[in-house]
Amino acid sequence: MNELPQQLANGLILGAMYGLIAIGYTMVYGIVQLINFAHGEIFMIGGFGALTVSLWLPDGFSLLAAIPLMIIGGVICSVAVGTAAERFAYRPLRGAPRLAPLITAIGLSILLQQAIWKWYPEAKKDRTFPQFSGDPVHIFGADVQRGDFFLILAAPLCMLALAYYVNKTRTGRGMQATAQDPDTAKLMGINTDRIIVMAFAIGAAFAAIAAVGYGLHNGQVGFKMGFIMGLKAFTAAVLGGIGNIYGAMLGGIVLGVAEALATGYMADVPGMEQFGGGAWKDVWAFALLILVLLLRPQGLLGERVADRA
Amino acid sequence: MTTLLEVEDLRVAYGKIEAVKGISFSVEAGQVVTLIGTNGAGKTTTLRTLSGLLKPLAGKIIFDGQPLNHVPAHKIVALGLAHSPEGRHIFPRLTITENLQLGAYLRDDKAGIDKDIQRAYELFPILGERRKQAAGTLSGGEQQMLAMGRALMSRPKLLMLDEPSMGLSPIMMQKIMQTISELKAQGTTILLVEQNAQAALSLADHGHVMEVGNIVLSGTGQDLLHDESVRKAYLGED
Numbered sequence: 001m002n003e004l005p006q007q008l009a010n011g012l013i014l015g016a017m018y019g020l021i022a023i024g025y026t027m028v029y030g031i032v033q034l035i036n037f038a039h040g041e042i043f044m045i046g047g048f049g050a051l052t053v054s055l056w057l058p059d060g061f062s063l064l065a066a067i068p069l070m071i072i073g074g075v076i077c078s079v080a081v082g083t084a085a086e087r088f089a090y091r092p093l094r095g096a097p098r099l100a101p102l103i104t105a106i107g108l109s110i111l112l113q114q115a116i117w118k119w120y121p122e123a124k125k126d127r128t129f130p131q132f133s134g135d136p137v138h139i140f141g142a143d144v145q146r147g148d149f150f151l152i153l154a155a156p157l158c159m160l161a162l163a164y165y166v167n168k169t170r171t172g173r174g175m176q177a178t179a180q181d182p183d184t185a186k187l188m189g190i191n192t193d194r195i196i197v198m199a200f201a202i203g204a205a206f207a208a209i210a211a212v213g214y215g216l217h218n219g220q221v222g223f224k225m226g227f228i229m230g231l232k233a234f235t236a237a238v239l240g241g242i243g244n245i246y247g248a249m250l251g252g253i254v255l256g257v258a259e260a261l262a263t264g265y266m267a268d269v270p271g272m273e274q275f276g277g278g279a280w281k282d283v284w285a286f287a288l289l290i291l292v293l294l295l296r297p298q299g300l301l302g303e304r305v306a307d308r309a
Numbered sequence: 310m311t312t313l314l315e316v317e318d319l320r321v322a323y324g325k326i327e328a329v330k331g332i333s334f335s336v337e338a339g340q341v342v343t344l345i346g347t348n349g350a351g352k353t354t355t356l357r358t359l360s361g362l363l364k365p366l367a368g369k370i371i372f373d374g375q376p377l378n379h380v381p382a383h384k385i386v387a388l389g390l391a392h393s394p395e396g397r398h399i400f401p402r403l404t405i406t407e408n409l410q411l412g413a414y415l416r417d418d419k420a421g422i423d424k425d426i427q428r429a430y431e432l433f434p435i436l437g438e439r440r441k442q443a444a445g446t447l448s449g450g451e452q453q454m455l456a457m458g459r460a461l462m463s464r465p466k467l468l469m470l471d472e473p474s475m476g477l478s479p480i481m482m483q484k485i486m487q488t489i490s491e492l493k494a495q496g497t498t499i500l501l502v503e504q505n506a507q508a509a510l511s512l513a514d515h516g517h518v519m520e521v522g523n524i525v526l527s528g529t530g531q532d533l534l535h536d537e538s539v540r541k542a543y544l545g546e547d
Binding site for chain 2: 170173174176177180181183184186187188189190191192
Protein backbone atom coordinates (compact mmCIF):
# COMPACT_ATOMS: atom_id res chain seq x y z
CA MET A 1 0.00 0.00 0.00
CA ASN A 2 1.16 3.49 -0.82
CA GLU A 3 1.56 5.33 2.46
CA LEU A 4 2.64 8.68 1.07
CA PRO A 5 -0.79 10.38 0.95
CA GLN A 6 -1.41 9.23 4.51
CA GLN A 7 1.89 10.60 5.79
CA LEU A 8 1.34 13.87 3.97
CA ALA A 9 -2.14 14.20 5.48
CA ASN A 10 -0.79 13.51 8.96
CA GLY A 11 1.97 16.04 8.38
CA LEU A 12 -0.40 18.73 7.15
CA ILE A 13 -2.71 18.35 10.13
CA LEU A 14 0.16 18.46 12.57
CA GLY A 15 1.69 21.35 10.64
CA ALA A 16 -1.54 23.34 10.75
CA MET A 17 -1.47 22.99 14.53
CA TYR A 18 2.17 24.09 14.73
CA GLY A 19 1.54 26.97 12.37
CA LEU A 20 -1.44 28.33 14.30
CA ILE A 21 0.55 28.31 17.54
CA ALA A 22 3.63 29.72 15.81
CA ILE A 23 1.68 32.84 14.80
CA GLY A 24 1.63 33.86 18.46
CA TYR A 25 5.39 33.53 18.83
CA THR A 26 6.11 35.36 15.64
CA MET A 27 3.70 38.27 16.12
CA VAL A 28 4.88 39.00 19.65
CA TYR A 29 8.51 38.68 18.62
CA GLY A 30 7.94 40.88 15.58
CA ILE A 31 6.57 43.69 17.70
CA VAL A 32 8.39 43.55 21.05
CA GLN A 33 11.35 41.24 20.27
CA LEU A 34 10.26 39.00 23.11
CA ILE A 35 10.10 35.22 22.90
CA ASN A 36 7.03 34.45 24.92
CA PHE A 37 7.99 31.03 26.19
CA ALA A 38 4.71 30.86 28.11
CA HIS A 39 2.86 30.72 24.77
CA GLY A 40 2.75 26.92 24.86
CA GLU A 41 0.85 27.17 28.13
CA ILE A 42 -1.51 29.76 26.66
CA PHE A 43 -2.26 27.08 24.05
CA MET A 44 -2.82 24.52 26.83
CA ILE A 45 -5.15 26.91 28.71
CA GLY A 46 -7.19 27.25 25.50
CA GLY A 47 -7.58 23.47 25.42
CA PHE A 48 -8.87 23.44 28.98
CA GLY A 49 -11.18 26.38 28.30
CA ALA A 50 -12.73 24.48 25.41
CA LEU A 51 -12.95 21.30 27.50
CA THR A 52 -14.71 23.19 30.28
CA VAL A 53 -17.37 24.46 27.88
CA SER A 54 -17.93 20.95 26.52
CA LEU A 55 -18.39 19.67 30.08
CA TRP A 56 -21.01 22.34 30.78
CA LEU A 57 -23.11 21.32 27.81
CA PRO A 58 -25.92 18.82 28.40
CA ASP A 59 -25.46 15.18 27.40
CA GLY A 60 -26.43 14.50 23.83
CA PHE A 61 -25.56 18.02 22.66
CA SER A 62 -24.17 17.63 19.14
CA LEU A 63 -20.39 18.07 18.98
CA LEU A 64 -20.65 19.97 15.72
CA ALA A 65 -22.84 22.57 17.40
CA ALA A 66 -20.65 22.54 20.49
CA ILE A 67 -17.45 23.35 18.61
CA PRO A 68 -18.17 27.07 18.08
CA LEU A 69 -18.99 27.36 21.79
CA MET A 70 -15.83 25.46 22.73
CA ILE A 71 -13.78 27.75 20.49
CA ILE A 72 -15.29 30.79 22.21
CA GLY A 73 -14.54 29.32 25.64
CA GLY A 74 -10.98 28.42 24.70
CA VAL A 75 -10.33 31.78 23.05
CA ILE A 76 -11.68 33.71 26.05
CA CYS A 77 -9.43 31.77 28.46
CA SER A 78 -6.31 32.03 26.30
CA VAL A 79 -6.79 35.70 25.48
CA ALA A 80 -7.47 36.54 29.13
CA VAL A 81 -4.30 34.78 30.27
CA GLY A 82 -2.22 36.02 27.33
CA THR A 83 -3.15 39.68 27.74
CA ALA A 84 -2.84 39.49 31.52
CA ALA A 85 0.67 38.08 31.07
CA GLU A 86 1.51 41.02 28.81
CA ARG A 87 0.08 43.57 31.19
CA PHE A 88 1.42 42.26 34.49
CA ALA A 89 4.46 40.18 33.63
CA TYR A 90 6.02 41.62 30.47
CA ARG A 91 5.02 45.29 30.31
CA PRO A 92 6.75 46.21 33.59
CA LEU A 93 9.91 44.68 32.12
CA ARG A 94 9.85 46.60 28.86
CA GLY A 95 13.23 48.23 28.50
CA ALA A 96 14.82 45.76 30.92
CA PRO A 97 17.67 43.54 29.69
CA ARG A 98 16.30 40.85 27.40
CA LEU A 99 17.10 38.05 29.78
CA ALA A 100 14.60 39.37 32.36
CA PRO A 101 11.41 38.89 30.33
CA LEU A 102 12.76 35.59 29.02
CA ILE A 103 13.16 34.21 32.53
CA THR A 104 9.79 35.66 33.46
CA ALA A 105 8.26 33.79 30.53
CA ILE A 106 9.73 30.50 31.68
CA GLY A 107 8.50 31.15 35.22
CA LEU A 108 5.05 32.02 33.93
CA SER A 109 5.01 28.84 31.91
CA ILE A 110 5.72 26.70 34.99
CA LEU A 111 3.16 28.67 37.00
CA LEU A 112 0.40 28.08 34.45
CA GLN A 113 1.17 24.35 34.13
CA GLN A 114 1.15 23.88 37.87
CA ALA A 115 -2.00 25.95 38.34
CA ILE A 116 -3.92 23.67 35.98
CA TRP A 117 -2.34 20.58 37.55
CA LYS A 118 -3.36 21.72 41.02
CA TRP A 119 -6.75 23.32 40.52
CA TYR A 120 -8.39 21.94 37.40
CA PRO A 121 -10.52 18.97 38.41
CA GLU A 122 -8.82 15.64 37.68
CA ALA A 123 -6.16 17.31 35.56
CA LYS A 124 -3.28 15.41 37.14
CA LYS A 125 -3.77 12.95 34.30
CA ASP A 126 -4.80 13.76 30.75
CA ARG A 127 -8.47 14.56 30.43
CA THR A 128 -10.63 13.11 27.69
CA PHE A 129 -11.63 15.60 24.99
CA PRO A 130 -14.86 15.08 23.03
CA GLN A 131 -14.49 13.12 19.80
CA PHE A 132 -16.46 12.88 16.58
CA SER A 133 -17.88 9.41 16.14
CA GLY A 134 -17.76 7.65 12.81
CA ASP A 135 -15.12 6.13 10.58
CA PRO A 136 -12.29 8.15 9.07
CA VAL A 137 -13.04 9.75 5.73
CA HIS A 138 -11.07 8.38 2.77
CA ILE A 139 -9.83 11.32 0.73
CA PHE A 140 -6.96 11.60 -1.83
CA GLY A 141 -5.74 8.17 -0.76
CA ALA A 142 -5.52 9.04 2.92
CA ASP A 143 -7.75 8.22 5.87
CA VAL A 144 -8.55 11.43 7.71
CA GLN A 145 -10.18 11.36 11.14
CA ARG A 146 -13.38 13.39 11.23
CA GLY A 147 -12.09 15.68 13.95
CA ASP A 148 -9.06 16.62 11.86
CA PHE A 149 -11.24 18.43 9.35
CA PHE A 150 -11.51 21.12 12.00
CA LEU A 151 -7.84 22.05 11.59
CA ILE A 152 -7.94 21.61 7.82
CA LEU A 153 -10.66 24.28 7.72
CA ALA A 154 -9.57 26.45 10.62
CA ALA A 155 -5.92 27.00 9.66
CA PRO A 156 -6.49 28.56 6.22
CA LEU A 157 -9.47 30.58 7.48
CA CYS A 158 -7.40 31.98 10.34
CA MET A 159 -4.55 32.85 7.97
CA LEU A 160 -6.89 34.63 5.56
CA ALA A 161 -8.47 36.59 8.38
CA LEU A 162 -5.07 37.53 9.77
CA ALA A 163 -3.70 38.60 6.38
CA TYR A 164 -6.77 40.77 5.88
CA TYR A 165 -6.46 42.27 9.33
CA VAL A 166 -2.77 43.07 9.06
CA ASN A 167 -2.85 44.47 5.53
CA LYS A 168 -6.27 46.02 5.14
CA THR A 169 -7.31 47.45 8.48
CA ARG A 170 -6.02 50.55 10.17
CA THR A 171 -4.93 48.75 13.34
CA GLY A 172 -3.24 46.10 11.21
CA ARG A 173 -1.26 48.77 9.43
CA GLY A 174 -0.47 50.27 12.81
CA MET A 175 0.81 46.87 13.87
CA GLN A 176 3.22 46.72 10.93
CA ALA A 177 4.40 50.24 11.68
CA THR A 178 4.95 49.39 15.35
CA ALA A 179 6.94 46.29 14.39
CA GLN A 180 9.17 48.30 12.07
CA ASP A 181 9.76 51.37 14.24
CA PRO A 182 7.88 51.73 17.53
CA ASP A 183 8.90 55.31 18.37
CA THR A 184 8.00 56.62 14.96
CA ALA A 185 4.73 54.70 15.15
CA LYS A 186 3.88 56.77 18.23
CA LEU A 187 4.60 59.94 16.25
CA MET A 188 1.91 58.81 13.79
CA GLY A 189 -0.59 58.69 16.65
CA ILE A 190 -0.49 54.92 17.04
CA ASN A 191 -1.14 53.71 20.57
CA THR A 192 1.65 51.15 20.59
CA ASP A 193 0.69 49.72 23.98
CA ARG A 194 -2.68 48.80 22.53
CA ILE A 195 -1.03 47.29 19.45
CA ILE A 196 1.15 45.10 21.67
CA VAL A 197 -1.91 43.87 23.57
CA MET A 198 -3.57 43.09 20.23
CA ALA A 199 -0.57 41.02 19.14
CA PHE A 200 -0.73 38.99 22.34
CA ALA A 201 -4.50 38.60 22.01
CA ILE A 202 -4.42 37.42 18.39
CA GLY A 203 -1.62 34.97 19.15
CA ALA A 204 -3.55 33.62 22.14
CA ALA A 205 -6.77 33.27 20.14
CA PHE A 206 -5.00 31.32 17.41
CA ALA A 207 -3.35 29.11 20.02
CA ALA A 208 -6.77 28.35 21.51
CA ILE A 209 -8.11 27.37 18.09
CA ALA A 210 -5.09 25.12 17.63
CA ALA A 211 -5.81 23.62 21.05
CA VAL A 212 -9.34 22.68 20.01
CA GLY A 213 -7.79 20.99 16.97
CA TYR A 214 -5.27 19.27 19.22
CA GLY A 215 -8.02 17.97 21.51
CA LEU A 216 -10.09 16.66 18.60
CA HIS A 217 -6.99 15.06 17.05
CA ASN A 218 -5.57 13.42 20.17
CA GLY A 219 -8.77 12.82 22.12
CA GLN A 220 -7.29 14.35 25.25
CA VAL A 221 -5.78 17.47 26.73
CA GLY A 222 -3.31 17.65 29.60
CA PHE A 223 -1.45 20.26 31.62
CA LYS A 224 1.84 19.26 29.97
CA MET A 225 0.62 19.47 26.37
CA GLY A 226 1.91 23.02 25.91
CA PHE A 227 5.54 22.17 26.48
CA ILE A 228 6.46 20.09 23.47
CA MET A 229 3.83 21.75 21.24
CA GLY A 230 5.12 25.16 22.24
CA LEU A 231 8.67 24.13 21.51
CA LYS A 232 7.70 22.73 18.12
CA ALA A 233 5.67 25.81 17.25
CA PHE A 234 8.57 28.02 18.26
CA THR A 235 10.75 25.90 15.97
CA ALA A 236 8.19 26.44 13.22
CA ALA A 237 8.28 30.19 13.77
CA VAL A 238 12.08 30.26 13.55
CA LEU A 239 12.04 27.92 10.57
CA GLY A 240 9.67 30.21 8.69
CA GLY A 241 11.56 33.37 9.70
CA ILE A 242 10.60 34.82 13.05
CA GLY A 243 8.52 37.98 12.77
CA ASN A 244 6.88 36.86 9.52
CA ILE A 245 3.29 35.61 9.92
CA TYR A 246 3.23 33.73 6.63
CA GLY A 247 6.58 32.23 7.54
CA ALA A 248 5.08 30.91 10.77
CA MET A 249 2.39 28.96 8.94
CA LEU A 250 4.82 27.79 6.26
CA GLY A 251 7.33 26.75 8.93
CA GLY A 252 4.59 24.84 10.73
CA ILE A 253 3.55 22.94 7.61
CA VAL A 254 7.16 22.19 6.63
CA LEU A 255 7.92 20.96 10.13
CA GLY A 256 4.76 18.85 10.37
CA VAL A 257 5.30 17.23 6.98
CA ALA A 258 9.01 16.64 7.64
CA GLU A 259 8.15 15.00 10.93
CA ALA A 260 5.51 12.78 9.37
CA LEU A 261 7.78 11.76 6.49
CA ALA A 262 10.68 11.00 8.84
CA THR A 263 8.37 8.92 11.01
CA GLY A 264 7.09 7.01 8.01
CA TYR A 265 10.16 6.59 5.85
CA MET A 266 13.35 7.01 7.84
CA ALA A 267 13.34 3.30 8.60
CA ASP A 268 13.49 2.56 4.86
CA VAL A 269 16.73 4.50 4.41
CA PRO A 270 19.62 2.03 4.38
CA GLY A 271 21.59 2.28 7.59
CA MET A 272 18.92 4.34 9.33
CA GLU A 273 16.60 1.44 10.17
CA GLN A 274 16.63 2.07 13.90
CA PHE A 275 15.77 5.78 13.53
CA GLY A 276 12.29 5.39 12.03
CA GLY A 277 8.94 5.52 13.77
CA GLY A 278 7.31 7.98 16.10
CA ALA A 279 9.90 7.77 18.87
CA TRP A 280 12.44 9.68 16.79
CA LYS A 281 10.15 12.32 15.32
CA ASP A 282 11.20 15.09 17.72
CA VAL A 283 14.83 14.41 16.89
CA TRP A 284 14.16 14.92 13.18
CA ALA A 285 12.12 18.04 13.83
CA PHE A 286 14.91 19.70 15.80
CA ALA A 287 17.57 18.39 13.41
CA LEU A 288 15.68 20.21 10.67
CA LEU A 289 15.76 23.38 12.77
CA ILE A 290 19.52 23.13 13.21
CA LEU A 291 19.94 22.54 9.50
CA VAL A 292 17.89 25.60 8.57
CA LEU A 293 19.68 27.74 11.13
CA LEU A 294 23.01 26.69 9.64
CA LEU A 295 22.06 27.17 6.01
CA ARG A 296 19.51 29.99 6.20
CA PRO A 297 19.64 31.60 9.63
CA GLN A 298 16.96 34.17 8.80
CA GLY A 299 14.46 31.35 8.20
CA LEU A 300 12.58 30.45 5.04
CA LEU A 301 10.76 33.77 4.60
CA GLY A 302 12.85 35.90 6.95
CA GLU A 303 14.34 39.24 6.12
CA ARG A 304 18.06 39.04 5.62
CA VAL A 305 19.01 42.63 6.19
CA ALA A 306 18.57 44.77 9.24
CA ASP A 307 16.66 47.63 7.73
CA ARG A 308 16.32 49.90 10.70
CA ALA A 309 18.34 52.79 9.44
CA MET B 310 0.09 87.02 16.07
CA THR B 311 -0.89 84.10 18.22
CA THR B 312 1.63 82.02 20.07
CA LEU B 313 1.34 78.41 18.97
CA LEU B 314 4.06 76.88 21.07
CA GLU B 315 5.45 78.15 24.33
CA VAL B 316 8.37 76.38 25.98
CA GLU B 317 9.33 77.58 29.43
CA ASP B 318 12.41 76.56 31.36
CA LEU B 319 12.35 73.08 29.84
CA ARG B 320 14.75 70.56 31.34
CA VAL B 321 15.24 67.02 30.07
CA ALA B 322 17.59 64.36 31.36
CA TYR B 323 18.76 60.90 30.32
CA GLY B 324 19.21 59.29 33.70
CA LYS B 325 21.41 61.69 35.61
CA ILE B 326 22.76 63.46 32.57
CA GLU B 327 20.87 66.61 31.79
CA ALA B 328 20.71 67.13 28.04
CA VAL B 329 18.47 70.19 28.06
CA LYS B 330 19.14 72.53 30.95
CA GLY B 331 16.26 74.96 31.11
CA ILE B 332 15.45 76.50 27.76
CA SER B 333 12.64 78.86 26.86
CA PHE B 334 11.40 79.87 23.44
CA SER B 335 8.17 80.30 21.57
CA VAL B 336 6.81 79.80 18.08
CA GLU B 337 4.22 82.15 16.66
CA ALA B 338 1.68 80.87 14.14
CA GLY B 339 2.99 81.19 10.60
CA GLN B 340 6.62 81.51 11.65
CA VAL B 341 9.63 79.38 10.89
CA VAL B 342 11.75 79.05 14.01
CA THR B 343 15.04 77.24 13.97
CA LEU B 344 17.24 75.70 16.63
CA ILE B 345 20.85 75.48 15.50
CA GLY B 346 23.93 74.15 17.20
CA THR B 347 26.45 71.36 17.12
CA ASN B 348 25.97 67.69 17.88
CA GLY B 349 24.93 67.10 21.47
CA ALA B 350 23.57 70.61 21.97
CA GLY B 351 20.16 69.18 22.91
CA LYS B 352 18.22 70.09 19.78
CA THR B 353 16.91 66.63 19.02
CA THR B 354 16.20 65.99 22.69
CA THR B 355 14.08 69.13 22.71
CA LEU B 356 12.00 67.98 19.74
CA ARG B 357 11.60 64.46 21.10
CA THR B 358 10.34 65.94 24.36
CA LEU B 359 7.88 68.20 22.57
CA SER B 360 6.39 65.21 20.76
CA GLY B 361 6.15 63.17 23.94
CA LEU B 362 8.81 60.53 23.22
CA LEU B 363 10.81 61.83 26.19
CA LYS B 364 9.39 63.09 29.46
CA PRO B 365 10.57 66.48 30.71
CA LEU B 366 12.27 66.73 34.07
CA ALA B 367 10.83 70.17 34.65
CA GLY B 368 9.40 73.11 32.78
CA LYS B 369 6.31 73.87 30.79
CA ILE B 370 5.30 73.03 27.26
CA ILE B 371 2.15 74.77 26.11
CA PHE B 372 0.92 74.01 22.63
CA ASP B 373 -2.09 75.76 21.21
CA GLY B 374 -3.17 76.74 24.72
CA GLN B 375 -2.83 73.24 26.15
CA PRO B 376 -0.09 71.91 28.44
CA LEU B 377 1.66 68.91 26.89
CA ASN B 378 3.79 67.71 29.79
CA HIS B 379 1.64 64.70 30.61
CA VAL B 380 0.15 63.90 27.21
CA PRO B 381 1.39 60.54 25.84
CA ALA B 382 3.23 60.64 22.51
CA HIS B 383 0.48 58.98 20.48
CA LYS B 384 -2.02 61.67 21.49
CA ILE B 385 0.15 64.63 20.60
CA VAL B 386 -0.12 64.38 16.83
CA ALA B 387 -3.90 64.61 17.20
CA LEU B 388 -3.45 68.03 18.79
CA GLY B 389 -1.72 69.27 15.64
CA LEU B 390 1.96 68.76 16.36
CA ALA B 391 3.75 66.61 13.77
CA HIS B 392 7.36 65.48 14.01
CA SER B 393 9.61 64.38 11.17
CA PRO B 394 12.36 62.68 13.18
CA GLU B 395 16.11 62.83 12.83
CA GLY B 396 17.37 60.07 10.58
CA ARG B 397 14.04 60.10 8.70
CA HIS B 398 12.67 56.87 10.20
CA ILE B 399 10.37 55.97 7.36
CA PHE B 400 8.75 52.53 7.61
CA PRO B 401 11.12 50.61 5.33
CA ARG B 402 8.99 47.59 4.44
CA LEU B 403 5.84 49.55 3.69
CA THR B 404 5.24 51.26 0.37
CA ILE B 405 5.45 55.02 -0.07
CA THR B 406 1.68 55.31 -0.22
CA GLU B 407 1.33 53.24 2.95
CA ASN B 408 3.87 55.44 4.72
CA LEU B 409 1.87 58.51 3.76
CA GLN B 410 -1.36 56.86 4.88
CA LEU B 411 0.23 56.18 8.27
CA GLY B 412 0.87 59.89 8.56
CA ALA B 413 -2.89 60.27 8.48
CA TYR B 414 -3.44 57.38 10.92
CA LEU B 415 -5.87 59.30 13.11
CA ARG B 416 -7.84 60.90 10.31
CA ASP B 417 -11.15 59.50 9.12
CA ASP B 418 -11.81 61.57 6.00
CA LYS B 419 -10.82 59.11 3.28
CA ALA B 420 -11.38 61.63 0.48
CA GLY B 421 -9.32 64.27 2.26
CA ILE B 422 -6.50 61.79 2.89
CA ASP B 423 -6.40 60.81 -0.78
CA LYS B 424 -6.31 64.47 -1.73
CA ASP B 425 -3.44 65.14 0.65
CA ILE B 426 -1.52 62.14 -0.72
CA GLN B 427 -1.91 63.65 -4.19
CA ARG B 428 -0.63 66.94 -2.78
CA ALA B 429 2.42 65.17 -1.35
CA TYR B 430 3.06 63.70 -4.81
CA GLU B 431 2.84 67.18 -6.32
CA LEU B 432 5.25 68.51 -3.73
CA PHE B 433 7.62 65.57 -4.31
CA PRO B 434 6.98 64.10 -7.79
CA ILE B 435 9.57 61.36 -7.29
CA LEU B 436 7.42 59.89 -4.51
CA GLY B 437 4.45 59.72 -6.87
CA GLU B 438 6.50 57.88 -9.45
CA ARG B 439 7.57 55.29 -6.90
CA ARG B 440 4.41 55.11 -4.84
CA LYS B 441 4.22 51.30 -4.88
CA GLN B 442 7.87 50.79 -3.96
CA ALA B 443 8.99 49.77 -0.48
CA ALA B 444 10.17 52.93 1.25
CA GLY B 445 13.42 51.25 2.28
CA THR B 446 14.52 51.22 -1.37
CA LEU B 447 14.49 55.03 -1.64
CA SER B 448 17.64 57.13 -1.53
CA GLY B 449 18.38 59.21 1.56
CA GLY B 450 17.00 62.39 0.03
CA GLU B 451 13.87 60.66 -1.18
CA GLN B 452 13.36 59.16 2.27
CA GLN B 453 13.63 62.66 3.70
CA MET B 454 10.94 63.86 1.31
CA LEU B 455 8.77 60.94 2.39
CA ALA B 456 9.31 61.71 6.06
CA MET B 457 8.30 65.33 5.49
CA GLY B 458 5.32 64.34 3.36
CA ARG B 459 4.27 61.86 6.00
CA ALA B 460 4.44 64.47 8.76
CA LEU B 461 2.31 66.82 6.66
CA MET B 462 -0.36 64.14 6.27
CA SER B 463 -1.76 64.87 9.73
CA ARG B 464 -2.40 68.48 8.61
CA PRO B 465 -0.37 69.78 11.52
CA LYS B 466 -0.61 73.22 13.04
CA LEU B 467 3.11 72.96 13.74
CA LEU B 468 5.56 70.90 11.74
CA MET B 469 8.79 69.91 13.50
CA LEU B 470 11.64 68.93 11.19
CA ASP B 471 14.72 67.38 12.75
CA GLU B 472 17.87 67.64 10.62
CA PRO B 473 16.12 67.37 7.25
CA SER B 474 19.40 68.00 5.40
CA MET B 475 21.49 65.47 7.30
CA GLY B 476 23.58 63.24 5.09
CA LEU B 477 22.19 64.58 1.83
CA SER B 478 24.03 65.60 -1.30
CA PRO B 479 24.26 69.37 -1.84
CA ILE B 480 21.68 69.23 -4.63
CA MET B 481 19.25 67.20 -2.56
CA MET B 482 19.82 69.51 0.39
CA GLN B 483 18.96 72.50 -1.75
CA LYS B 484 15.79 70.79 -2.91
CA ILE B 485 14.73 70.04 0.68
CA MET B 486 15.45 73.60 1.82
CA GLN B 487 13.52 74.94 -1.14
CA THR B 488 10.55 72.79 -0.15
CA ILE B 489 10.70 74.14 3.37
CA SER B 490 10.53 77.68 2.07
CA GLU B 491 7.60 76.68 -0.15
CA LEU B 492 5.83 75.30 2.91
CA LYS B 493 6.63 78.53 4.72
CA ALA B 494 5.16 80.56 1.88
CA GLN B 495 1.99 78.48 2.16
CA GLY B 496 1.74 79.56 5.80
CA THR B 497 2.93 76.37 7.50
CA THR B 498 4.38 76.95 10.96
CA ILE B 499 7.70 75.15 11.24
CA LEU B 500 10.14 74.39 14.02
CA LEU B 501 13.36 73.47 12.25
CA VAL B 502 16.36 71.82 13.85
CA GLU B 503 19.48 72.00 11.72
CA GLN B 504 23.22 71.66 11.79
CA ASN B 505 23.37 73.50 8.51
CA ALA B 506 23.09 76.91 10.17
CA GLN B 507 23.45 78.93 6.97
CA ALA B 508 20.51 77.28 5.25
CA ALA B 509 18.33 77.23 8.35
CA LEU B 510 18.92 80.86 9.32
CA SER B 511 18.36 82.15 5.80
CA LEU B 512 14.78 81.00 5.83
CA ALA B 513 13.91 81.31 9.53
CA ASP B 514 12.03 84.19 11.10
CA HIS B 515 13.63 83.42 14.41
CA GLY B 516 16.61 81.42 15.46
CA HIS B 517 18.06 80.11 18.69
CA VAL B 518 21.61 78.90 19.09
CA MET B 519 21.96 75.95 21.43
CA GLU B 520 25.14 74.87 23.19
CA VAL B 521 25.36 71.94 25.61
CA GLY B 522 21.73 72.12 26.70
CA ASN B 523 21.28 75.87 26.81
CA ILE B 524 20.09 78.55 24.44
CA VAL B 525 23.05 80.91 24.26
CA LEU B 526 21.86 83.33 21.63
CA SER B 527 18.52 84.25 20.08
CA GLY B 528 17.46 86.62 17.37
CA THR B 529 15.88 86.93 13.97
CA GLY B 530 17.26 84.69 11.30
CA GLN B 531 18.95 87.60 9.56
CA ASP B 532 20.46 88.96 12.80
CA LEU B 533 22.01 85.62 13.65
CA LEU B 534 23.20 85.13 10.10
CA HIS B 535 25.18 88.34 10.45
CA ASP B 536 26.23 87.82 14.05
CA GLU B 537 29.98 87.55 14.32
CA SER B 538 30.09 84.79 16.92
CA VAL B 539 27.60 82.71 14.95
CA ARG B 540 29.58 83.23 11.77
CA LYS B 541 32.69 82.05 13.54
CA ALA B 542 31.23 79.07 15.36
CA TYR B 543 28.71 77.73 12.87
CA LEU B 544 29.33 79.17 9.46
CA GLY B 545 32.97 78.22 9.26
CA GLU B 546 34.48 81.71 9.02
CA ASP B 547 37.40 83.00 10.96
